[in-house]
Ligand code: SF4
């Protein structure tokens with residue numbers, strides 16, 4: 001893996017693939033994916049007679065498969081797919097090398113933060129679980145959802161149905177048959193429902209939303225259910241510094257916040273969700289609605305003055321935790337919202353904001369009139385692209401890597417950040 | 420009221436497990452000052468004129484006064500208001516039975532009430548009450564359980580969804596060799612969502628939608644994750660917390676893929692939930708992304724010349740206006756524009772448009788399952804007569820529930836009629852020669 005600092009941060013603009021309509025042998029080609037460093041572009045291609053393969057920088061993979069899908073570059077730049085072999089089995093293929101294990105079905109291909117661990121949801125003989133780096137869970141279950149790899153990739157988890165339910169057995173269901181399986185091993189706790197298990201940074205702990213009856217919602221951490229119950233909850237998060245767990249909770253009809261089972265922000269919002277901690281855990285933020293159709297951001301308990309009537313989405317902390325950005329929407333116009341200020345221009349779409357490592361700059365992919373560009377610190381780049389990937393800052397925060405397609409050329413460019 | 424309690428363990432077991440504290444809590448929760456004022460206003464405004472009776476297919480068909488909208492209200496919510504937590508268990512089960520299985524929440528009756536008394540609102544409130552006390556019909560409760568566990572209404576497992584979409588893509592390629600169903604395509608113009616039964620029982624609809632999308636050159640996608648199902652039996656059970664959860668994942672899946680708009684397949688109740696009820700419960704005054712029903716989508720494609728009539732449909736057809744997209748959203752003329760373009764031999768049923776009779780399956784009634792089928796089918800004799808009078812060979816109904824309901828009626832009353840989705844007709848008759856070659 002080439003470290004980010006060693007990527008090419010010098011050359012201003014370089015065409016990686018000249019002509020996208022390459023004369024190679026394919027019947028059709030699916031949507032392209034590009035590598036994190038921008039040096040590669042890949043497509044799933046159909047070679048005819050139900051044979052699929054991958055083309056990367058105009059070079060074919062040697063193997064073709066009966067079906068290929070879920071083409072993804074991992075964070076380390078390795079290219080993976082899910083492929084159907086001629087034995088009718090699904091497997092993971094990374095950089096052309098298939099796993100030894102194969103499955104009746106595989107999906108939800110995912111990576112650890114550094115890309116070294118690759119996880120996938122699998123089904124064998126109607127039993128469900130996960131496999132990570134070609135190692136299958138020892139126990140599988142009648143059904144599973146919410147397949148999750150820990151940030152380091154050292155553990156994997158899913159919400160599993162621990163026993164079969166016969167059709168219409170509503171009362172058994174209400175006794176609780178769901179649990180979380182970690183590396184295939186379930187908690188002793190069984191609950192009516194469990195959603196969105198989240199690993200802490202080390203992969204040692206898991207918190208999740210749950211329902212202990214049809215009416216009582218709360219949070220479960222490592223199999224232990226919080227004492228307090230609520231009329232609803234949303235996805236919790238672990239504080240990266242203290243490992244305490246916080247989640248939006250609903251009491252009556254209002255939303256507030258609880259930490260380790262205790263209310264720390266009295267419910268007062270019409271809605272409160274998509275809760276996040278700052279990278280150092282010293283701040284938190286959530287999207288809130290102060291009333292029907294009045295959306296804003298709440299940070300450490302204070303709400304911003306700016307409100308949007310249609311949507312606030314994709315809230316993001318700067319690495320130092322001092323700044324917050326989000327996308328806001330009024331009717332069909334999207335805006336960039338940062339530190340309670342709205343950038344002047346409106347767009348047809350605003351993507352997830354990206355802060356520079358030093359937290360001083362903000363780059364946002366935006367769409368206007370069918371073309372894509374970046375808005376950087378409030379200024380929109382003059383060039384636009386037919387396709388554009390998310391901006392990546394250089395480790396010194398002075399440059400941005402742009403990866404885009406224009407006039408049938410895939411190029412990578414390095415743009416200096418002003419100021 | 421003469422009514423037998425159905426053989427339904429959801430109701431029969433439900434009342435055995437009931438505790439009075441739960442009833443009191445549910446009453447306190449529901450009959451807030453505001454709600455009580457509204458309900459009392461209804462009670463005092465109603466002059467018992469019975470005009471709503473002639474509006475309700477259940478009464479019109481059964482001709483039993485206990486099926487009059489106002490009677491259903493009197494026997495449920497007014498009873499609860501009057502007796503409070505003292506209402507007895509047997510009555511509670513019957514209250515649930517009426518609310519879930521004898522009212523489609525179709526809102527036809529409110530149009531005929533001189534005071535616009537909203538019967539459906541009151542029946543929905545009764546359902547909410549029944550959910551809170553745990554007395555709900557087994558089948559629809561099981562569907563809500565599926566929603567909660569899998570985020571779809573049919574216990575479709577994650578791989579089964581992906582597999583069935585990929586399978587339909589492969590099948591459709593036999594017909595159009597370059598056809599694709601792009602899974603997980605970012606920034607597509609259209610995020611296409613369907614209801615749980617499509618991958619399970621009606622996968623040809625996914626096939627047909629794919630053909631229409633490909634021929635019309637639409638930049639579209641479907642997700643490979645939960646969030647693909649737009650349906651919502653939680654809304655009809657009265658589990659609004661779950662309803663909100665379902666709508667959140669549906670919208671957030673489209674937002675994750677950064678799609679421009681959501682197009683929903685031909686389903687009425689899902690549209691009601693996504694467009695209105697569920698969305699507002701979450702705090703969205705309007706949907707966070709534009710969302711249109713397939714009927715409107717087909718209309719727009721047709722108007723833009725993207726779908727063209729290749730051949731006309733040879734049979735005599737009529738059109739059934741689904742409550743949720745016609746009374747609820749006014750799509751009646753758009754539907755007729757497309758139907759008439761493809762079907763020269765078109766005849767209206769009477770009454771029609773917003774005055775049309777409900778299929779009697781909607782509002783979650785068909786989802787309450789076999790114990791109620793007889794009441795539901797007998798409770799829609801007027802629909803059978805209405806269909807019969809058209810002398811049409813085919814009835815087009817752009818809604819899944821309507822299909823289920825009409826099928827039972829056509830079968831029970833021996834009508835010689837086929838039922839089609841609008842997509843069936845378009846698929847069969849559109850000009851497919853414009854299918855692009857990569
Ligand atoms: S079924 Fe329709 S017409 Fe009959 S009471 Fe219910 S809402 Fe009114």
Ligand code: SF4
Nearest residue numbers: 465466468469471532
């Ligand atoms: S039409 Fe209105 S006023 Fe007349 S009985 Fe029905 S609800 Fe009461």
